[in-house]
Amino acid sequence: MTERQLTYLDAIAEGLMVEMERDPDVLVIGNDVGGSFGGAFKVTKRVAEKFGDRRVRNMPMTELGFVGAANGMALMGLRPVIEVQFADFISTAFDSIVQYAATTHYRWGAAVPWVVRAPSDGGIRSGPFHSQNPEAWFVHTPGLKVVAPATPADAKGLLIAAIRDNNPVIYFESKPLYRSLKGPVSEGDAAVPIGVAAVALSGDDLTIVSYGSTVHDSLQAATELAREGIMVEIVDLRSLKPLDMDTVLTSVEKTGRALVVHAANRMTGVGAEVASRIGEEGFGFLDAPVRRLGGLDVPVPFSPPLEDAYRVGPADIVAAARDLMQW
Amino acid sequence: MTERQLTYLDAIAEGLMVEMERDPDVLVIGNDVGGSFGGAFKVTKRVAEKFGDRRVRNMPMTELGFVGAANGMALMGLRPVIEVQFADFISTAFDSIVQYAATTHYRWGAAVPWVVRAPSDGGIRSGPFHSQNPEAWFVHTPGLKVVAPATPADAKGLLIAAIRDNNPVIYFESKPLYRSLKGPVSEGDAAVPIGVAAVALSGDDLTIVSYGSTVHDSLQAATELAREGIMVEIVDLRSLKPLDMDTVLTSVEKTGRALVVHAANRMTGVGAEVASRIGEEGFGFLDAPVRRLGGLDVPVPFSPPLEDAYRVGPADIVAAARDLMQW
Amino acid sequence: MTEALEPAAKLDLAYWMRLTRTLDDAIVAMWKQGRGVGGTFSGKGHEAIAVGAGYALGEDDVVAPMHRDLGCYLVRGMAPERIVANQLGKAMGVTSGRDANLHGLGDLSLNILGFVSHLPQSMPAALGAAMAFQYRDEPRIALTFVGDGSSNTGLFHETLNLAAVQKAPFVVVVENNQYAYSTPLGQQMAIEDIVVRADAHGVHGEIIDGNDVAAVYRAVAAAAARARRGEGPSLIEAKTMRMLGHAIHDGAEYVPRELLAEWEARDPVVSWETKLVGEGLISEEMLSRLHAECREEVEMAIEQAEKAPLPDPDTVGAGVYAP
Amino acid sequence: MTEALEPAAKLDLAYWMRLTRTLDDAIVAMWKQGRGVGGTFSGKGHEAIAVGAGYALGEDDVVAPMHRDLGCYLVRGMAPERIVANQLGKAMGVTSGRDANLHGLGDLSLNILGFVSHLPQSMPAALGAAMAFQYRDEPRIALTFVGDGSSNTGLFHETLNLAAVQKAPFVVVVENNQYAYSTPLGQQMAIEDIVVRADAHGVHGEIIDGNDVAAVYRAVAAAAARARRGEGPSLIEAKTMRMLGHAIHDGAEYVPRELLAEWEARDPVVSWETKLVGEGLISEEMLSRLHAECREEVEMAIEQAEKAPLPDPDTVGAGVYAP
Numbered sequence A, B: 001m002t003e004r005q006l007t008y009l010d011a012i013a014e015g016l017m018v019e020m021e022r023d024p025d026v027l028v029i030g031n032d033v034g035g036s037f038g039g040a041f042k043v044t045k046r047v048a049e050k051f052g053d054r055r056v057r058n059m060p061m062t063e064l065g066f067v068g069a070a071n072g073m074a075l076m077g078l079r080p081v082i083e084v085q086f087a088d089f090i091s092t093a094f095d096s097i098v099q100y101a102a103t104t105h106y107r108w109g110a111a112v113p114w115v116v117r118a119p120s121d122g123g124i125r126s127g128p129f130h131s132q133n134p135e136a137w138f139v140h141t142p143g144l145k146v147v148a149p150a151t152p153a154d155a156k157g158l159l160i161a162a163i164r165d166n167n168p169v170i171y172f173e174s175k176p177l178y179r180s181l182k183g184p185v186s187e188g189d190a191a192v193p194i195g196v197a198a199v200a201l202s203g204d205d206l207t208i209v210s211y212g213s214t215v216h217d218s219l220q221a222a223t224e225l226a227r228e229g230i231m232v233e234i235v236d237l238r239s240l241k242p243l244d245m246d247t248v249l250t251s252v253e254k255t256g257r258a259l260v261v262h263a264a265n266r267m268t269g270v271g272a273e274v275a276s277r278i279g280e281e282g283f284g285f286l287d288a289p290v291r292r293l294g295g296l297d298v299p300v301p302f303s304p305p306l307e308d309a310y311r312v313g314p315a316d317i318v319a320a321a322r323d324l325m326q327w
Numbered sequence C, D: 001m002t003e004a005l006e007p008a009a010k011l012d013l014a015y016w017m018r019l020t021r022t023l024d025d026a027i028v029a030m031w032k033q034g035r036g037v038g039g040t041f042s043g044k045g046h047e048a049i050a051v052g053a054g055y056a057l058g059e060d061d062v063v064a065p066m067h068r069d070l071g072c073y074l075v076r077g078m079a080p081e082r083i084v085a086n087q088l089g090k091a092m093g094v095t096s097g098r099d100a101n102l103h104g105l106g107d108l109s110l111n112i113l114g115f116v117s118h119l120p121q122s123m124p125a126a127l128g129a130a131m132a133f134q135y136r137d138e139p140r141i142a143l144t145f146v147g148d149g150s151s152n153t154g155l156f157h158e159t160l161n162l163a164a165v166q167k168a169p170f171v172v173v174v175e176n177n178q179y180a181y182s183t184p185l186g187q188q189m190a191i192e193d194i195v196v197r198a199d200a201h202g203v204h205g206e207i208i209d210g211n212d213v214a215a216v217y218r219a220v221a222a223a224a225a226r227a228r229r230g231e232g233p234s235l236i237e238a239k240t241m242r243m244l245g246h247a248i249h250d251g252a253e254y255v256p257r258e259l260l261a262e263w264e265a266r267d268p269v270v271s272w273e274t275k276l277v278g279e280g281l282i283s284e285e286m287l288s289r290l291h292a293e294c295r296e297e298v299e300m301a302i303e304q305a306e307k308a309p310l311p312d313p314d315t316v317g318a319g320v321y322a323p
């Protein structure tokens, strides 16, 4: 039996529909998500057609306010799935997320079960305000969960898990993967647990830890490195908060070398947390320094040669891996 | 000649007044900063008395709007010094800082020379919304500068430098140091350059990298460790963006051991960047893993036993240092 | 929950306002005596608003009080000892020592949403509750309070606009107490009446005397009824005065003493009691007894809270996430 | 800069509007032909607002246009080739390849503040410029534009309130084009006219026909004069229609075709030209020549921009910080 293949985008939509079917408390809010339009990227188009205006609701362009309202809905037991049109605009809703949603359960014990879907990532010539990868702000903030699927199966499965989770979960989806990536996706309930990394490729020489679109850059690099006899193991974090360091450390114990790669700005990014934990907890395993690759400490530039220079690509990964193998 | 001693708070006020005297383009805006009141912590009280309502202006409680207005003032060549009443409320102004101020010079070449003064840090039973240390959000964001003085001399000197800098600078002052800490402060122009760390204590056995109030916890721990024969070197970062890794690495090269300490939440904090850069760039120097101490991954709790359990203190530093010396 | 007040209800309001004032005074005294932890807020002058609005709601309605609304927590059923214990950081406090003073006093079993510092985040949260009721077709409404200072914030406007466009069963009471911390109205805004901000969003608006508990009750009950009938949100501007400093450490030297004296003469608690005595609903003697009862209740609450243990430091990491 | 339009000024406005339309059409065509990079925005329908407002300002005044205001950049002196080059990510573009489409088109030598995506961040920035003029006692004003969608945001309100309380020399033009992306007014707000939001802050407000460039010019010139006299900020609601999709990829199937047809009949560029012909200010022949001139100017700009080199990737890290 050949497995059913879905695009990354369709997998997100399917995950959403599975949960909306199952649970009448799940509803979608955001800018332009509803009606005949169905979202800037059309992720909710079929969802809106199927579930209508009551459950897929257009909001005025007031992210702080409508995420704030989602806090109240969630406190009453609804499970809003909020689309911010681009991950870049999540900063507009910052207080509602980091101050209200993140702290409420710790402060007075009430659950805030919502999901923010944030279409992130660049490489598609969208400039500084439509290409950001702002996950580190939220991974640093106590009380949130953060996931970032790299495959269609995880896109569906982590969205289902995020909706079922009783906490605020930020779900970073990668725009460049929407239609370019297809993969096998199980029908029906196919939740992927939050907090569990996956080994995307097995190998003995070097561990690459990554998530989101750079998992695919890493896979591409691994193919090239394999030709040179360097067998890479790729750990796809999938969840950024909580972080599954066990899977990472198990891999580094085997390989003795680690490279952490993400599309987000490198400085004080999630990679810094991962690399310093490998350094702290896996010190005895290491034959070489833990290297990090990430976006430059620069706003994401628009022009193709600049954006290409800004972004991590397979060639950077190959070079860093070769370098680490010299140790 | 005995050196003049000022409190940390008076040193901030003096730095502000030196610049306001020198440059008519410097003005102060914020909530309750002006009139006879002079700010929630009275940092601007003497400033308001001296310079009056034109140059020390009360704003409505609309941080996003008035930091946004500061962007425009700065574009016209003014140098607003903005007080957010507590660092915790800087999240309310997030877009005006991370999207507008941080990106403007890169995008169209116009300078945005302002300073946000953010009274941060806890330990004084103020609860989850008046005790935060949110610097990592800004250190991760390209285009900003971030400083965090630990001494009265640096409080004055870094504020002067921040005001003269042609970029948006976030200046994290530590509330628990306001009146509890006194130290020598030079009169007049005593700028401290941004981007240069200081060695707060020399020692050969272990490097502690810290900033803000935990520099003092580290000094206290060092005294105790010295009794056991462990001679600690303390690097006070002072600037968090740009980071002076040269000073850090020079120290670690000497000691072979590093402990990074800050009051902010540990996870994906500034310490993660510092520790992973030590691991990357100082791998050959290390006789032990780089350890990090920071706030738990929890909102800052209010009740004394909980806040004490949450915060890093001298005892934690002593224990971690001892442990590192076992390697 | 009609809009006219029965005699029993009038007495109820007198009790809740007096209890509020007594507890407020006691907390201020404790903090001045050094028996407090951290800072605290007084809602002196706000009793009619907090109590009147809380009393006008149905049991199933949700309320998100703010930092001057001690009376609303009480009238909605939160035990005073849990409030005092919270302010002292005790394990039995509403937040088990996690949140400070009047922050975080949320309890879903009482339909109360906890307060959060970042003003006015309770506004969209309460709106979200109202939208949930609408979504589920439940006959419940949500109410929240907001200060004059907070009425300048963007979030105030985003919330009212969203409430209006969704026609949500939502009521906002503005506690216009003339100041935001040290900043008087004239430095905050260029308008006379905050109620004009309702018109900016198509929200029903009215102004009331915030020191008259009956006026508060009537306005809120009417707004709640309109909301329940599906006629959308209301904004009620209650004019009052913050009678003490912004928080316990603030002597409010910036407030003209004459202004305070003027409002002192219109004290909401005393004037309501005087009125009931005048109407013959309560005798001077019964009133003294009421005062004594309130004092006793407050003393017991404080005693219980002070005696209660602090939280175990080992629990610091518990409860960040919901299971 | 009086409020009445001289014949020469009327012809100027015709030229700038036609140039704007020609450039806008050409950019749309380029992108449809696959000659663009990333996305782009059309301001078709907004020419009278963008040009009329820009033309009413003094040289020293500051303006912060938004993504539909191509005409404002042009009338304020930004060369079309720099704009096209920016959209193509070329080194000679206003942002040297750093910002996309109509974002970041700032140039302080032209007193233009660049656009930023997070709406409406240009509002407080322009207000800050106005506050700087006031601080320095300079007779300059600042103007910015905002959409109907953005008028719902908190930042819109925070800016107007601050402008009013500071009595800043500040003018806001609302480009009410009936839609925010796919969302019609009725799903965004419960009010009929956005101008009521001026009253929420004590700001002078008025409604104008956004397709009548003379009306835009008169209203903005009057507001600028008031601001310069120290009489504070104004908000002008210009009603118009977004004639194409939100951005280049959007076919705007959600907009009723009759609505478009209705507004098409009131095209701001064509109707102004027709009026000038009717007034005898310009002959049909001169008008054809004007059109041809505009086409030529646009073609040359596009040619220059297309030929220009892309930035050197090694410059990616340059310019993050001001020296």
Ligand SMILES: Cc1ncc(C[n+]2csc(CCOP(=O)(O)OP(=O)(O)O)c2C)c(N)n1
Pocket (backbone or CB within 6 Å): B031, B061, B063, B085, B089, B092, C068, C117, C118, C119, C120, C146, C147, C148, C149, C150, C151, C175, C177, C179, C180, C181, C242, C246
């Ligand atoms: C976003 C935000 N900024 C600043 C503060 C600090 N602060 C707490 S209360 C207050 C004044 C609030 O005034 P108002 O809304 O009128 O309420 P009042 O205290 O007068 O009842 C300020 C500035 C805050 N809580 N939230």
Ligand SMILES: Cc1ncc(C[n+]2csc(CCOP(=O)(O)OP(=O)(O)O)c2C)c(N)n1
Pocket (backbone or CB within 6 Å): A031, A061, A063, A085, A089, A092, D068, D117, D118, D119, D120, D146, D147, D148, D149, D150, D151, D175, D177, D179, D180, D181, D242, D246
């Ligand atoms: C804070 C924010 N959220 C979302 C967006 C995405 N977005 C770009 S333009 C737009 C619609 C804006 O509508 P309006 O203000 O009416 O301007 P128009 O495009 O109609 O001229 C949206 C939702 C944004 N730019 N900023």
Ligand SMILES: [Mg+2]
Pocket (backbone or CB within 6 Å): C147, C148, C149, C175, C176, C177, C178, C179, C180, C181
């Ligand atoms: Mg007030």
Ligand SMILES: [Mg+2]
Pocket (backbone or CB within 6 Å): D147, D148, D149, D175, D176, D177, D178, D179, D180, D181
């Ligand atoms: Mg619009």
